[in-house]
Amino acid sequence: MPMYTLTINGEQRSVTADADTPLLWILRDELNLVGTKFGCGIAQCGACTVHIDGVATRSCQMQVSILNDAKITTIEGLSKNGTHPVQEAWKEIDVPQCGYCQAGQIMTASAFLSENKNPSTEEIREAMHGNICRCASYNRIEKAVKVAAEKMS
Amino acid sequence: MKSQKHINFSRRNFLKTSVLASGGMLIGFNFLTACKADAKMPVAIENLNFNDFNAYIKISDEGYVTIFSPNPEIGQGVKTSMPMIIAEELDVEWNKVSVVQGNLDTKNFTRQVAGGSQSIRSSWTVLRQTGATAKQMLINAAALKWNVDATTCKAKKGIITNANGDKLGYGDVVKEAALLEVPENIKLKKTKEFTIIGKDATNVDIDKIITGKPLFGLDYKKDNMMIASVLRPPAFGQKLISFDDSNTKAISGVKEVIQFGDKIAVLASSTWSAMKGKKALQAKWKDKKLESTENHDKILNEILNQKKLKVRREDGNIKKAFATADKVIERTYHAPFLPHNCMEPMNFYANVTDTKVHLVGPIQTPEWTVNRVAKLLQRKVETIQCDMTRMGGGFGRRLYGDFALEAAEISSVAKKPVKVVYSREDDMTAGRYKPSVKYKIAASLKDGKITGYHLKEAAINGNMYGLIPNFFPAGCIPNYKVETSNYKSNITTGAWRAPYTNFLAFAEQSFFDELATELNKDVIELRLELLQKVKNTTDESIEYSGQRMEDAIALVKEKANWGKVPSGVYQGFAAYYSHNTHVAEIADIVLKDGFPEIKKVTVAADCGIVVNPTGAINQIQGGVLDGIGHAMYADFSFKEGKPVHKNFDTYRLIRMQETPKVEVHFVENNLSPSGLGEPGLPPAGGAVANAIYAALGKRLYKQPFINGLKKSNVLG
Numbered sequence: 071m072p073m074y075t076l077t078i079n080g081e082q083r084s085v086t087a088d089a090d091t092p093l094l095w096i097l098r099d100e101l102n103l104v105g106t107k108f109g110c111g112i113a114q115c116g117a118c119t120v121h122i123d124g125v126a127t128r129s130c131q132m133q134v135s136i137l138n139d140a141k142i143t144t145i146e147g148l149s150k151n152g153t154h155p156v157q158e159a160w161k162e163i164d165v166p167q168c169g170y171c172q173a174g175q176i177m178t179a180s181a182f183l184s185e186n187k188n189p190s191t192e193e194i195r196e197a198m199h200g201n202i203c204r205c206a207s208y209n210r211i212e213k214a215v216k217v218a219a220e221k222m223s
Numbered sequence: 224m225k226s227q228k229h230i231n232f233s234r235r236n237f238l239k240t241s242v243l244a245s246g247g248m249l250i251g252f253n254f255l256t257a258c259k260a261d262a263k264m265p266v267a268i269e270n271l272n273f274n275d276f277n278a279y280i281k282i283s284d285e286g287y288v289t290i291f292s293p294n295p296e297i298g299q300g301v302k303t304s305m306p307m308i309i310a311e312e313l314d315v316e317w318n319k320v321s322v323v324q325g326n327l328d329t330k331n332f333t334r335q336v337a338g339g340s341q342s343i344r345s346s347w348t349v350l351r352q353t354g355a356t357a358k359q360m361l362i363n364a365a366a367l368k369w370n371v372d373a374t375t376c377k378a379k380k381g382i383i384t385n386a387n388g389d390k391l392g393y394g395d396v397v398k399e400a401a402l403l404e405v406p407e408n409i410k411l412k413k414t415k416e417f418t419i420i421g422k423d424a425t426n427v428d429i430d431k432i433i434t435g436k437p438l439f440g441l442d443y444k445k446d447n448m449m450i451a452s453v454l455r456p457p458a459f460g461q462k463l464i465s466f467d468d469s470n471t472k473a474i475s476g477v478k479e480v481i482q483f484g485d486k487i488a489v490l491a492s493s494t495w496s497a498m499k500g501k502k503a504l505q506a507k508w509k510d511k512k513l514e515s516t517e518n519h520d521k522i523l524n525e526i527l528n529q530k531k532l533k534v535r536r537e538d539g540n541i542k543k544a545f546a547t548a549d550k551v552i553e554r555t556y557h558a559p560f561l562p563h564n565c566m567e568p569m570n571f572y573a574n575v576t577d578t579k580v581h582l583v584g585p586i587q588t589p590e591w592t593v594n595r596v597a598k599l600l601q602r603k604v605e606t607i608q609c610d611m612t613r614m615g616g617g618f619g620r621r622l623y624g625d626f627a628l629e630a631a632e633i634s635s636v637a638k639k640p641v642k643v644v645y646s647r648e649d650d651m652t653a654g655r656y657k658p659s660v661k662y663k664i665a666a667s668l669k670d671g672k673i674t675g676y677h678l679k680e681a682a683i684n685g686n687m688y689g690l691i692p693n694f695f696p697a698g699c700i701p702n703y704k705v706e707t708s709n710y711k712s713n714i715t716t717g718a719w720r721a722p723y724t725n726f727l728a729f730a731e732q733s734f735f736d737e738l739a740t741e742l743n744k745d746v747i748e749l750r751l752e753l754l755q756k757v758k759n760t761t762d763e764s765i766e767y768s769g770q771r772m773e774d775a776i777a778l779v780k781e782k783a784n785w786g787k788v789p790s791g792v793y794q795g796f797a798a799y800y801s802h803n804t805h806v807a808e809i810a811d812i813v814l815k816d817g818f819p820e821i822k823k824v825t826v827a828a829d830c831g832i833v834v835n836p837t838g839a840i841n842q843i844q845g846g847v848l849d850g851i852g853h854a855m856y857a858d859f860s861f862k863e864g865k866p867v868h869k870n871f872d873t874y875r876l877i878r879m880q881e882t883p884k885v886e887v888h889f890v891e892n893n894l895s896p897s898g899l900g901e902p903g904l905p906p907a908g909g910a911v912a913n914a915i916y917a918a919l920g921k922r923l924y925k926q927p928f929i930n931g932l933k934k935s936n937v938l939g
Contacts, residue, residue, distance in 0.1 A: 071475055088475055088495070095495040099450075104442040105435015107615075108494075109566050110647040114871035117566060145435030152434040160433045164425045164837045167845055169432035170439060170566040170615030198879045202871065204566040204616050206848035207841060208882040 079147025089135035094118045096134050105145035105173045116201030119174040120144050126181035145173035155221035156180040163214040167205035175201045179215045248397035250280040250357050286394030288320045303427045304834045311419040312354030315381045322427040347895050355409045364400035365391045414893045423837035440570045440584035440612040448640045449490040451633050452497035455653050458864030459714045460513045466506035474500045481636050488633045513864035522710045523661040526681035532706035536692035539702035544675030548667030556730035557925045560859045561657040567615020568650040573630035574640035580607040585614035592624030596631045619718035623655045648869045657719030658683035662730040675702035682709045684716045687723040693766040698757040721901040724801040732797035732909025767800035774890045775807040775827045783809035783825035795914025797906035803897035805829040810910035819915050821883040831894035844885040846903025852877025854908030858927050
């Protein structure tokens with residue numbers, strides 16, 4: 071199996087894996103970064119969202135072989151000790167129920183807010199539409215993104 | 224409604240205390256029916272092993288409190304709310320309390336099951352007694368130290384004081400307290416004295432969730448663990464004939480292929496290899512009996528038209544009421560199968576060795592699962608350890624430990640630690656589905672009144688559980704009959720969030736809306752009129768309270784501005800009692816390009832005392848949106864035994880832009896709390912359907928609504 075060097079959360083990490091292995095499984099199985107979740111495997115639910123060069127990306131669809139030059143950020147590297155404004159807002163609003171999808175939600179929200187500093191409610195709802203929360207904590211996700219936007223402005 | 228049963232018990236039997244070798248005090252606590260005289264009390268927390276574990280609260284020398292929450296957490300918030308109840312009566316500051324998931328201990332925790340919204344309801348008194356008793360023991364120990372009468376001492380926020388103004392922290396007296404007799408006749412706090420119950424407490428796992436720490440079953444790892452991806456018969460009713468695994472074995476990382484029953488497990492060193500290996504299997508299947516939704520539809524209709532069904536409740540004389548009616552209205556309602564679709568796909572770890580079995584994972588029924596694994600592997604229950612992880616959703620699916628049994632069987636053959644991991648496709652196609660159900664409801668009207676009500680249920684595999692026939696409108700209508708029957712299918716079905724009532728409430732609440740239209744009455748006025756009849760009922764079998772339902776309805780009517788909304792806003796009402804909680808909901812919709820858009824749902828719930836408001840609101844909001852999502856969009860069917868949908872590309876779940884704001888209000892009272900994981904869901908579909916009728920004049924009889932709306936060309 072070939073070896074790949076990836077830049078994840080600011081660190082160089084080397085892994086040996088088949089070329090077609092999705093980043094999701096590299097993170098979870100090889101690097102022990104299990105905050106990125108498996109939900110559907112076909113980029114429909116958003117549970118596996120990470121940042122690749124700052125853009126919210128479904129890690130279940132990104133093959134390890136094409137990520138040589140990419141800067142990858144996972145939920146574990148979003149901030150030190152959970153202090154990113156989006157994480158703080160999630161805590162303040164007490165968003166999670168089961169909590170499983172929330173890392174993906176937070177990664178989508180944080181990438182969105184880095185592009186749009188002062189989003190409208192409609193823009194927030196559109197940006198978060200791709201992430202499924204099966205517990206349907208959507209009201210709180212919406213509110214937390216608003217609170218995070220205020221924190222970041 | 225039945226009065227709450229008071230349980231008499233001796234505190235001596237349910238509490239045991241011990242000094243910890245490592246310092247501090249351990250308070251062993253048993254739920255009532257699990258009180259066993261021979262319960263062993265460990266002397267050191269380090270020595271605890273999961274099978275004889277019976278500790279519940281640990282108070283350290285420094286006064287810090289650790290509470291072991293015994294109930295599985297599936298997102299319903301009991302890992303936060305149950306410890307809050309103990310901390311309240313123990314009288315410690317919530318920020319000095321840490322909460323740890325207790326592991327399976329069937330000897331000492333009863334009802335260690337998440338399901339039926341009963342966790343809080345069944346443990347309320349016991350949790351309070353535990354906290355209050357521990358507090359009294361600490362006070363007694365301080366009084367002994369001071370040589371004063373304990374009645375002159377008080378405790379608050381972890382500090383004990385006496386009349387002289389002396390102070391001792393709980394941590395200062397734990398060693399002494401642990402050796403004292405367990406006191407009897409402890410007084411509980413008055414509800415107005417509560418300082419923790421009723422205040423918002425953030426989810427105790429919040430920091431781990433927002434930073435991506437391992438918490439869930441899928442995150443669990445052990446050295447040398449293999450990942451197993453399992454190929455199951457693609458259609459219900461198929462059997463395995465043979466398979467070829469040569470392509471599978473050529474895939475790097477694949478270590479072993481194991482057949483068990485009609486299933487084939489591919490064991491690999493990584494999840495990706497295991498999944499690829501499974502896809503590469505070539506299997507031949509034999510068709511036995513393949514069922515399709517089309518057939519089920521016919522069969523369920525036939526059942527509804529049969530003369531003989533099982534009578535579940537009968538009052539008065541239905542036949543006479545219908546024969547003498549001015550008008551009879553009869554409607555049929557239909558719901559499809561539904562998969563649970565927990566966001567965390569099913570998974571379970573098992574390590575079966577010659578002497579022991581270790582199981583780890585997300586499970587709503589740990590005890591039942593251990594017993595079944597014991598039977599399957601012919602092991603003694605005592606040799607099986609089951610650790611529970613946080614669950615990425617349950618909704619009923621994780622009641623069925625089929626995935627744990629698979630893991631145990633594979634591990635026992637492979638003689639290796641194995642974790643079975645379902646793909647989404649596995650999860651959606653090897654379900655324990657909410658059964659497809661049809662209701663036929665008929666009512667007789669005479670002189671502007673509803674004189675008779677006749678409900679028939681036809682369902683796949685099983686029928687509504689025992690108490691449901693005694694829900695509304697039982698007791699409100701003099702001639703009343705509920706009958707059920709089912710068809711046994713080889714498609715596996717099971718409990719799905721708010722079993723049966725999830726759809727029954729829609730059918731019934733839509734039907735009452737239609738009756739109100741027919742009688743030319745406001746639907747809320749009609750409901751309140753009907754409820755008067757059960758308010759002073761002497762019928763002990765009636766499961767709901769007319770008064771509490773009326774209170775919830777009055778509150779939702781006021782908060783939603785029923786009937787006073789601006790033009791262009793259409794409202795729909797539904798109220799339903801389930802899982803001991805009364806809930807009333809009003810949906811507000813507008814039309815956007817002729818299509819209904821749900822803007823807001825106002826909810827009033829009577830769940831007694833609200834333990835943790837932030838958690839309670841979250842549960843109701845989630846329940847309402849879950850109810851709307853599935854009523855609007857969820858369609859699931861079978862063709863020749865095969866599920867038609869396999870993943871979220873074709874199976875639709877509610878997403879952000881389809882969600883209304885859910886505004887939650889609670890009826891304030893001092894009654895014992897009841898659960899909230901489920902009761903918010905059942906009324907939601909009815910409220911939305913009734914609002915759609917108000918807007919479009921179109922009645923919906925089938926879920927998902929989206930199909931009916933498409934057919935009427937509302938959707939372009």
